[in-house]
Each structure stands twice: as structure tokens, then as C-alpha cells.
Amino acid sequence: MNAAQQRAAKIDRLDHEPFNLVVVGGGITGAGVALDAASRGLNVALIERSDFASGTSSKSTKLIHGGLRYLKNLEIGLVREVGQERAVVHKLAPHLVRPEKMLLAAGRGRLAREAEYQHGPVGV
Numbered sequence: 001m002n003a004a005q006q007r008a009a010k011i012d013r014l015d016h017e018p019f020n021l022v023v024v025g026g027g028i029t030g031a032g033v034a035l036d037a038a039s040r041g042l043n044v045a046l047i048e049r050s051d052f053a054s055g056t057s058s059k060s061t062k063l064i065h066g067g068l069r070y071l072k073n074l075e076i077g078l079v080r081e082v083g084q085e086r087a088v089v090h091k092l093a094p095h096l097v098r099p100e101k102m103l104l105a106a107g108r109g110r111l112a113r114e115a116e117y118q119h120g121p122v123g124v
Helices: 003-016 028-039 068-072 076-092 110-119
Strands: 021-024 044-047
Touching (some): 003 044, 068 076
16 A cells, blocks of 8 residues: 555544544644543544644744643642643653753742743743
8 A cells, every 4th residue: 555545544534433532733742642642542533734743843842831820820720730740741751851940030029020021921
């Protein structure tokens, strides 16, 4: 079966096979979501417009979210959820993640306002 026939067969599967989840976009986020869902036993379809991961590296921050904005807003449940998901990533793919130190301005004085102006909102 040539590449065009393989593509047609895969597209045909989308019409006839039930999926628990369809992920649109094969960049780092879409691939990660698809991998996570498939590893939890879901039947996943991943759809990409062009080649997988085409151009995504230059557009991605490559950060595993830390939930600091949620902490700033006292959304403790979300902080816990983000922390649990981050722990899953560390467990499943420790070779892909590493801790990064960050400096966050604290307080409401002039220095905190200047840091927020220069580097974005505190906790982001």
C-alpha cells in the first residue's frame, strides 16, 4: 500500500470507527494530549493539517505550567490539579522535563509594579 492509499485508509477509519477523543493539531500540546489520553485507555484520533510537529517548536514556550497564577488568585483546587498533572509528566517522561528556577516579584510596591511592567503579570 502506497502513502496515498495509507492516508485514504486512515481517513476512512475516521468515518467508521468510534473514538473517545479527537485531537486537532499534532504539535507538542496535541501530541501530548493524545499520548496521555491513549495511555489512559481511550481510543484517540489525532488530526494534523500538515506534517506532525511542523513549525511548533518555534511557537511553543516548552514550559510545563506551574499554576502560579492560580496560587496568586487563591484558586487552590486548580493549583493542586496542575501540580498533579505536572507530577504525571515527570513520572511518565522525566527525560523531557526539568525544573527551572524563576524569579517572581512579591508585594505591591514600586519594584513589583516595575517587574510586572517589564516581565508581565506576577505569577504568570
